Amino acid sequence: xxxxxxxxxxxxxxxxxxxxxxxxxxxxxxxxxxxxxxxxxxxxxxxxxxxxxxxxxxxxxxxxxxxxxxxxxxxxxxxxxxxxxxxxxxxxxxxxxxxxxxxxxxxxxxxxxxxxxxxxxxxxxxxxxxxxxxxxxxxxxxxxxxxxxxxxxxxxxxxxxxxxxxxxxxxxxxxxxxxxxxxxxxxxxxxxxxxxxxxxxxxxxxxxxxxxxxxxxxxxxxxxxxxxxxxxxxxxxxxxxxxxxxxxxxxxxxxxxxxxxxxxxxxxxxxxxxxxxxxxxxxxxxxxxxxxxxxxxxxxxxxxxxxxxxxxxxxxxxxxxxxxxxx
Amino acid sequence: xxxxxxxxxxxxxxxxxxxxxxxxxxxxxxxxxxxxxxxxxxxxxxxxxxxxxxxxxxxxxxxxxxxxxxxxxxxxxxxxxxxxxxxxxxxxxxxxxxxxxxxxxxxxxxxxxxxxxxxxxxxxxxxxxxxxxxxxxxxxxxxxxxxxxxxxxxxxxxxxxxxxxxxxxxxxxxxxxxxxxxxxxxxxxxxxxxxxxxxxxxxxxxxxxxxxxxxxxxxxxxxxxxxxxxxxxxxxxxxxxxxxxxxxxxxxxxxxxxxxxxxxxxxxxxxxxxxxxxxxxxxxxxxxxxxxxxxxxxx
Numbered sequence: 001x002x003x004x005x006x007x008x009x010x011x012x013x014x015x016x017x018x019x020x021x022x023x024x025x026x027x028x029x030x031x032x033x034x035x036x037x038x039x040x041x042x043x044x045x046x047x048x049x050x051x052x053x054x055x056x057x058x059x060x061x062x063x064x065x066x067x068x069x070x071x072x073x074x075x076x077x078x079x080x081x082x083x084x085x086x087x088x089x090x091x092x093x094x095x096x097x098x099x100x101x102x103x104x105x106x107x108x109x110x111x112x113x114x115x116x117x118x119x120x121x122x123x124x125x126x127x128x129x130x131x132x133x134x135x136x137x138x139x140x141x142x143x144x145x146x147x148x149x150x151x152x153x154x155x156x157x158x159x160x161x162x163x164x165x166x167x168x169x170x171x172x173x174x175x176x177x178x179x180x181x182x183x184x185x186x187x188x189x190x191x192x193x194x195x196x197x198x199x200x201x202x203x204x205x206x207x208x209x210x211x212x213x214x215x216x217x218x219x220x221x222x223x224x225x226x227x228x229x230x231x232x233x234x235x236x237x238x239x240x241x242x243x244x245x246x247x248x249x250x251x252x253x254x255x256x257x258x259x260x261x262x263x264x265x266x267x268x269x270x271x272x273x274x275x276x277x278x279x280x281x282x283x284x285x286x287x288x289x290x291x292x293x294x295x296x297x298x299x300x301x302x303x304x305x306x307x308x309x310x311x312x313x314x315x316x317x318x319x320x321x322x323x324x325x326x327x
Numbered sequence: 328x329x330x331x332x333x334x335x336x337x338x339x340x341x342x343x344x345x346x347x348x349x350x351x352x353x354x355x356x357x358x359x360x361x362x363x364x365x366x367x368x369x370x371x372x373x374x375x376x377x378x379x380x381x382x383x384x385x386x387x388x389x390x391x392x393x394x395x396x397x398x399x400x401x402x403x404x405x406x407x408x409x410x411x412x413x414x415x416x417x418x419x420x421x422x423x424x425x426x427x428x429x430x431x432x433x434x435x436x437x438x439x440x441x442x443x444x445x446x447x448x449x450x451x452x453x454x455x456x457x458x459x460x461x462x463x464x465x466x467x468x469x470x471x472x473x474x475x476x477x478x479x480x481x482x483x484x485x486x487x488x489x490x491x492x493x494x495x496x497x498x499x500x501x502x503x504x505x506x507x508x509x510x511x512x513x514x515x516x517x518x519x520x521x522x523x524x525x526x527x528x529x530x531x532x533x534x535x536x537x538x539x540x541x542x543x544x545x546x547x548x549x550x551x552x553x554x555x556x557x558x559x560x561x562x563x564x565x566x567x568x569x570x571x572x573x574x575x576x577x578x579x580x581x582x583x584x585x586x587x588x589x590x591x592x593x594x595x596x597x598x599x600x601x602x603x604x605x606x607x608x609x610x611x612x613x614x615x616x617x618x619x620x621x622x623x624x625x626x
Binding site for chain 1: 366425553
């Protein structure tokens with residue numbers, strides 16, 4: 001509009017290339033997969049009353065660990081290697097989440113600043129490891145992982161997805177949503193985490209160990225973010241590449257908020273952000289693809305603004321009702 | 328190596344690198360003293376740099392460019408203060424959104440104006456602006472300006488009524504309000520000052536490099552946040568932390584090529600912040616006081 005391109009043409013292209021073709025849908029699913037992991041990561045920390053801004057760093061460390069296992073234990077068969085790779089991703093991410101968790105519970109250091117700092121430390125660390133130790137000459141990625149660590153692409157099962165990189169890791173992501181849902185609402189640990197999120201003092205009076213639960217919550221958040229590597233490393237490129245994750249950790253936060261931290265809702269909000277991301281790529285010839293960042297930001301700002309306005313409006317209504325009843 | 332580290336050129340380089348840390352860090356100090364966490368600094372730097380480039384490109388006058396940078400910084404900060412002060416929404420999320428927005432809008436507009444999403448055309452710098460062209464250090468108006476701003480900021484925060492009110496609002500908004508200080512006005516002021524200073528920091532980035540490149544803020548907004556914490560929310564301390572980080576960065580530039588630990592030197596600010604943050608708050612500092620970030624307002 002602003003730049004003199006026919007908006008209807010752009011929009012119709014945006015939708016026909018994404019939702020209108022099964023290839024496009026495959027691409028959206030591929031873009032949504034990592035957002036589900038980072039969205040769950042943010043959601044689990046929010047539920048426990050913590051704010052994990054560190055998914056970006058956790059996913060870098062986790063993905064690197066995944067790739068490291070994948071190209072180091074080259075001879076292991078698939079049924080051992082894939083679980084090892086995933087486990088490495090979880091552990092790598094969990095350690096990166098646990099550090100701010102420990103600093104928070106032992107020293108009271110705020111997790112928001114520390115997770116931001118950990119993002120930069122992670123970026124430096126993987127950049128060192130990839131460039132100085134494990135790089136393939138003239139590239140910024142590691143060697144390929146073993147063929148037996150590769151996750152199957154879904155186009156083998158469903159022909160119309162042909163060419164799109166969506167892979168089995170999306171099933172893993174959906175499974176994680178289910179696990180997080182069960183964990184939060186059907187287990188004792190989940191109950192304790194949610195209690196902490198609702199009221200720290202009440203939870204502590206109820207006998208919940210705040211410091212250990214803080215560490216557990218941030219470790220789980222880190223572990224979930226660490227699984228992002230299953231999509232990119234195991235399912236798509238088959239190596240770890242510097243800079244592959246641009247912003248996935250932050251958009252995950254938005255996906256979690258838009259879903260009100262509901263693990264099942266995150267599936268849909270991730271698909272929505274995946275649509276924006278891939279859709280902006282398809283119209284790149286007409287409109288610069290950076291439109292996606294702008295749209296995502298606008299969605300987030302509108303979302304937090306509108307929820308605040310609505311909640312204030314509701315509480316005003318309630319106050320008025322109370323006043324009326326008193327009269 | 329040792330004499331190159333002690334050389335005058337190295338000192339100048341350190342100070343030059345410190346400028347784009349010090350300006351946003353000073354800004355953040357105002358914002359957080361007033362009780363608003365501003366992690367949108369990174370995005371404001373980027374937008375400030377871009378606006379400066381565009382302004383300078385069309386007028387060939389860096390002064391207009393700088394004014395564009397400051398105005399763009401103010402506008403972006405205004406968005407953050409509307410979201411966090413008027414709507415009282417989460418300040419961190421607002422900051423994240425603004426940072427995303429900044430990446431998008433600068434690349435998007437760069438593509439439209441300069442036909443490339445990653446680089447602008449070359450712009451004039453501050454070469455003709457030297458006040459004392461023959462005296463190194465003093466010939467750079469930004470270095471002198473930043474030093475002056477540090478002292479002005481210190482004066483403003485600790486010696487004026489405005490500063491006292493701003494700090495009161497950040498430490499105990501309810502008390503401030505009972506004595507008639509408008510919490511929201513003071514908080515808007517704090518955030519807007521941070522926007523202007525950070526926009527100025529962005530202007531320096533663009534004019535120093537003579538162009539805009541995508542993502543040229545390169546984490547400086549977050550390093551500025553780190554410097555603010557290490558400097559304990561005091562302009563002079565913050566400035567010292569920035570020079571320390573500037574020193575670490577010039578060191579890593581010097582060491583590049585000769586060793587492979589550059590990435591570890593670049594991590595120093597972040598690790599230092601985590602160490603200071605853990606020890607600092609652990610030591611008996613009164614809670615709620617001293618502009619601890621993330622303080623949410625509910626007056």
